[in-house]
Amino acid sequence: MTQTNITTLVDFYNLLLEAERAGVAVLGELISQTEDQRLQELLKKFLRDEGLNCRILVSLIHDLGLEPSKKTGDFADKVRALESLEEKAELLIRGQEWVTRKIREFRHLLPTGSHHLFLEAIKVQHEENVDAMKKD
Ligand SMILES: [Fe+2]
Structure with a gap:
């Protein structure tokens, strides 16, 4: 892998990591807001x-010899800014769909083997979660 490709890939992993971290923050809050x-x-x-x-993304970034971002994505604030639980759930679905789109977009950069498999697993998991949310 060229250094440019590694940098692009790690930027992508960090983007996802920050988004997933925002998901953790916002989901923790939403759980306590519904009966x-x-x-x-x-x-x-x-x-x-x-x-x-x-945890997967942190490991994959370390695997490439770089340090993961410590930031949290602005998604958490976007969800917090909405009034109703329905609106928050809608944005949550769009956030999950964004992850699947981004993984498809950057898939060509993924090294074969575990990186590819882990990202594919994250994509499938988000697709399943979108389906489960839409059933609600
Ligand atoms: Fe996610």
């Missing part, structure tokens, strides 16, 4: 997924 048992279970599952994704 709906089914929604709560769903959000807890998403929270576990986002946390796992953060």
